[in-house]
Amino acid sequence: MPAGNTITVAAIGDLHVTEDSDAPYRDLFAEISRAADVLLLCGDLTNFGKTSEAQILADDIRACDIPVLGVLGNHDFECGQPETVASILHEAGMTVLDEQAVEIGGVGFAGVKGFMGGFGRGELAPFGEPIAKAFVDEAMNEARKLENGLRSLRTERSVAVLHYSPVCDTLEGEPIEIFQYLGSARLADAIDRFDHVKAVVHGHAHHGTYEGRTMRGIPVYNVAQFVVREQFKRPYALLEI
Numbered sequence: 001m002p003a004g005n006t007i008t009v010a011a012i013g014d015l016h017v018t019e020d021s022d023a024p025y026r027d028l029f030a031e032i033s034r035a036a037d038v039l040l041l042c043g044d045l046t047n048f049g050k051t052s053e054a055q056i057l058a059d060d061i062r063a064c065d066i067p068v069l070g071v072l073g074n075h076d077f078e079c080g081q082p083e084t085v086a087s088i089l090h091e092a093g094m095t096v097l098d099e100q101a102v103e104i105g106g107v108g109f110a111g112v113k114g115f116m117g118g119f120g121r122g123e124l125a126p127f128g129e130p131i132a133k134a135f136v137d138e139a140m141n142e143a144r145k146l147e148n149g150l151r152s153l154r155t156e157r158s159v160a161v162l163h164y165s166p167v168c169d170t171l172e173g174e175p176i177e178i179f180q181y182l183g184s185a186r187l188a189d190a191i192d193r194f195d196h197v198k199a200v201v202h203g204h205a206h207h208g209t210y211e212g213r214t215m216r217g218i219p220v221y222n223v224a225q226f227v228v229r230e231q232f233k234r235p236y237a238l239l240e241i
Ligand SMILES: [Fe+2]
Pocket: 014, 016, 044, 073, 075, 203, 204, 205, 206
């Protein structure tokens, strides 16, 4: 993969691996390894953040022969041990992005889980009760980590990898009442500071829309596997970056 040429990036979110499954992504990862140069996993990798679920996915990641990068999702936090989930996946060879960006084949990758908080007029402000401020702090902190990761990149092209959505466009199809729980515009504010971001991938919105854009026009793809399957009859997206 010489720097300067485009690379093919596969992206899939919301794997939701359960503990009774048997090599659920083995064949799919083999197919993706033949079709792409890099595989991005966009969170909700496990169903409940259980050690046993992470180990099942780790075995499938070991069978993948292209670089695997990604972020955790809210489901990976459910058992209160996201560090354990991340370390099991890391030991299997996955780079768990979280502030630390990486470069592969001349393309940069920065990622965070992200958080909720809403968009535009509906964005929750850091006002009033301490717990409301703490909630907004979490969204701001995720955006800050993403910004730092993107700022550290020296590549001309990069991809931002998220679980929560940075825009409303890719949430269309979900009930409007829950949009504010599906993402945060603060993530898009961070992304739009950088000319080198060529694409954003996220998951979480299982019933959303495949493609959208940030205010500055950077393409955003909802790669939740259920959304991508509707679009392409396969559960992963392929992007030329
Ligand atoms: Fe999910």
